[in-house]
Amino acid sequence: MAGKGIRIEGLKKRYGSGDTAVDALKNVDMQVPPGEVVGLIGPSGSGKTTLLKCLGAVIEPTAGRMTLGDEVIYDDEWKVGDLRALRRDKIGFIFQAPYLIPFLDVTDNVALLPMLAGKSNAESRQRATELLQALDVEHRAKAMPSQISGGEQQRVAIARGLVNRPPVILADEPTAPLDSERALAVIRILNQMARQHETAIIVVTHDEKIIPTFKRIYHIRDGVTYEEAGEGRGFE
Amino acid sequence: MISLAGRDIMHAWGKFVFTGVGLGLLIGVTLSMAGIYRGMVDDGKALLDNSGADIWVVQKETLGPYAEPSSIYDDSWRGIRSMPGVARTANITYLTMQVRHGDRDVRTMVTGITAGGPGTPGWPPYLVAGRHITRGHYEAVADIAGGFKLGDRLRIRRNGYTVVGLTRRMVSSGGDPMIFIPLKDAQEAQFLKDNDAIRQQRRRTAANPAFNRPQVPGLVDSVIASQSTNPYVNAVLVQIEEGHDADGVAESIRRWKRLTVYTRSQMEDILLGKLIATSAKQIAMFLVILSIVSAAIVAFIIYTLTLGKIREIAVLKLIGTRNRTIAAMIMQQAIALGMIGFVVGKITATLLMAPIFPKYVLLEPLDSVRGFVAVVVICILSSIIAIRAALKVDPAEAIGG
Ligand SMILES: Nc1ncnc2c1ncn2[C@@H]1O[C@H](COP(=O)(O)OP(=O)(O)O)[C@@H](O)[C@H]1O
Ligand SMILES: [Mg+2]
Numbered sequence: 319m320a321g322k323g324i325r326i327e328g329l330k331k332r333y334g335s336g337d338t339a340v341d342a343l344k345n346v347d348m349q350v351p352p353g354e355v356v357g358l359i360g361p362s363g364s365g366k367t368t369l370l371k372c373l374g375a376v377i378e379p380t381a382g383r384m385t386l387g388d389e390v391i392y393d394d395e396w397k398v399g400d401l402r403a404l405r406r407d408k409i410g411f412i413f414q415a416p417y418l419i420p421f422l423d424v425t426d427n428v429a430l431l432p433m434l435a436g437k438s439n440a441e442s443r444q445r446a447t448e449l450l451q452a453l454d455v456e457h458r459a460k461a462m463p464s465q466i467s468g469g470e471q472q473r474v475a476i477a478r479g480l481v482n483r484p485p486v487i488l489a490d491e492p493t494a495p496l497d498s499e500r501a502l503a504v505i506r507i508l509n510q511m512a513r514q515h516e517t518a519i520i521v522v523t524h525d526e527k528i529i530p531t532f533k534r535i536y537h538i539r540d541g542v543t544y545e546e547a548g549e550g551r552g553f554e
Numbered sequence: 555m556i557s558l559a560g561r562d563i564m565h566a567w568g569k570f571v572f573t574g575v576g577l578g579l580l581i582g583v584t585l586s587m588a589g590i591y592r593g594m595v596d597d598g599k600a601l602l603d604n605s606g607a608d609i610w611v612v613q614k615e616t617l618g619p620y621a622e623p624s625s626i627y628d629d630s631w632r633g634i635r636s637m638p639g640v641a642r643t644a645n646i647t648y649l650t651m652q653v654r655h656g657d658r659d660v661r662t663m664v665t666g667i668t669a670g671g672p673g674t675p676g677w678p679p680y681l682v683a684g685r686h687i688t689r690g691h692y693e694a695v696a697d698i699a700g701g702f703k704l705g706d707r708l709r710i711r712r713n714g715y716t717v718v719g720l721t722r723r724m725v726s727s728g729g730d731p732m733i734f735i736p737l738k739d740a741q742e743a744q745f746l747k748d749n750d751a752i753r754q755q756r757r758r759t760a761a762n763p764a765f766n767r768p769q770v771p772g773l774v775d776s777v778i779a780s781q782s783t784n785p786y787v788n789a790v791l792v793q794i795e796e797g798h799d800a801d802g803v804a805e806s807i808r809r810w811k812r813l814t815v816y817t818r819s820q821m822e823d824i825l826l827g828k829l830i831a832t833s834a835k836q837i838a839m840f841l842v843i844l845s846i847v848s849a850a851i852v853a854f855i856i857y858t859l860t861l862g863k864i865r866e867i868a869v870l871k872l873i874g875t876r877n878r879t880i881a882a883m884i885m886q887q888a889i890a891l892g893m894i895g896f897v898v899g900k901i902t903a904t905l906l907m908a909p910i911f912p913k914y915v916l917l918e919p920l921d922s923v924r925g926f927v928a929v930v931v932i933c934i935l936s937s938i939i940a941i942r943a944a945l946k947v948d949p950a951e952a953i954g955g
Binding site: 405430 | 869874875953
């Protein structure tokens with residue numbers, strides 16, 4: 319994607335209706351150029367996860383506009399027919415909890431995504447192995463998820479989010495269970511990915527260790543975003 | 555692409571094999587049930603085949619000799635023998651009873667066969683050991699299903715018999731082993747009263763002035779003699795001549811002799827349609843119930859296994875797995891479970907259940923194929939509930955709060 323990254327304009331999301339309605343997103347404006355890792359910070363309940371879910375085409379927003387690269391995916395309604403293919407081909411997810419597939423070993427948990435996208439088993443595993451190496455869990459490649467530590471699981475989940483080289487990566491508290499050295503390694507890899515593959519990356523975080531690394535930060539409070547220049551210069 | 559179903563099964567193989575074995579035992583019972591039905595049909599056909607008869611002549615308006623009692627005079631065969639198209643006739647008696655063998659009782663069908671040789675209607679067509687009956691009295695040919703051996707002594711009513719020959723698969727339609735004895739002995743056995751009854755009857759006859767007439771010496775003796783013989787048999791077996799049509803011959807016997815006559819196919823209808831019809835229905839009901847229970851078990855297990863994977867399914871959906879792939883994963887697991895069950899069931903039915911069942915269990919390959927197809931279909935249908943649940947899973951669940 320010789321893309322323009324992510325653009326979100328006037329995005330709104332209301333859960334439920336009537337008396338019990340919750341306006342989780344009231345007015346979200348965001349722009350993430352390709353090749354950049356942007357931080358999203360806000361208190362609990364401010365709408366961070368809701369925003370990632372909308373952008374990840376997992377839940378439907380109420381109004382607004384979202385553009386991935388050249389493609390308008392949402393403009394008061396979905397503009398893409400096959401949301402699952404959109405997620406598979408365009409979006410990498412890294413969740414708060416790793417949620418690995420318990421019956422696949424570490425390598426295949428990662429390799430499953432390129433396989434689903436139609437790549438050969440050999441090529442898929444090759445890509446998985448490279449990422450596992452970069453994330454320092456390659457020595458557990460044949461282990462089952464239940465046999466590795468929480469930190470290792472999180473790194474495998476990160477590899478899974480990156481393996482299809484999606485133009486957009488959405489990460490929800492990716493470094494929470496990691497020590498500072500490993501957390502910084504993850505951010506380094508995300509920055510590398512961003513630069514190499516022109517990826518636009520949003521990282522939701524509370525993590526003091528990594529906040530200083532962002533060039534640009536969005537704050538969200540009660541469903542409204544505010545932009546702020548970060549102190550970091552990324553990883554050069 | 556890797557097989558998600560296969561990996562999941564390998565991961566939780568203990569659970570799979572365990573439930574597969576449980577299901578297998580159920581399938582084994584189902585296959586044995588079908589086998590018992592087939593065995594009953596086969597027993598019935600074997601009985602008809604082994605009798606060597608083309609036509610059965612029985613007491614008027616009865617379904618004899620297998621499905622109802624029938625008795626006709628033991629000289630009726632003479633008239634039947636002279637009918638056109640009749641090649642051979644033979645009297646026959648059947649009496650289902652307990653026979654004393656050493657210190658145990660065996661339920662058997664004692665068959666009285668006329669003097670003659672192999673090939674005579676009613677005679678066992680072949681022996682697996684020993685020889686045919688050659689003497690007029692107290693020799694028996696018995697089926698090995700009753701646990702008899704050559705030289706064994708049997709007690710039928712008051713008389714002792716020596717087993718001189720052994721047959722295989724000579725059984726009644728109820729599966730009881732047959733014992734062949736000379737017709738005269740069999741007629742006597744059917745009629746025989748105990749000593750007290752005989753003595754009492756003699757006394758009553760002698761006391762009856764109608765029989766005990768001083769001016770007719772010997773009358774009372776001949777009356778008593780006629781009272782203590784049995785001039786009846788249960789049926790006359792008829793073989794027809796080459797080139798004659800069984801239905802035609804049967805019809806002419808029916809018309810001229812005023813007896814009831816059945817051809818081979820009519821007899822088969824009586825055996826299958828009347829004698830074992832109730833048992834067959836009972837077995838069919840069992841088959842239906844067992845199929846429903848199996849389906850419920852497969853459905854429940856697959857549903858439970860799927861509910862245990864809700865989060866993984868949400869993740870699979872989130873990362874773009876197609877519904878088709880997820881449905882295939884669940885259905886393949888259901889089929890795999892069914893296959894394990896079928897293999898276990900087939901093995902238990904063949905090696906475990908069939909040999910220990912007292913009745914003949916005939917496991918027909920075609921029934922196995924049908925059973926296999928039924929298992930697969932049941933598994934596919936049972937997985938639908940689980941698939942519907944899986945397709946409802948919201949990928950948002952994978953992201954959490
Ligand atoms: N499925 C839902 N239904 C109703 N309300 C929800 C739902 N998910 C989140 N919310 C509400 O929306 C607001 C934003 O939640 P969320 O996006 O999870 O916040 P954050 O991730 O920043 O903690 C909260 O008030 C939350 O209670
Ligand atoms: Mg959250």
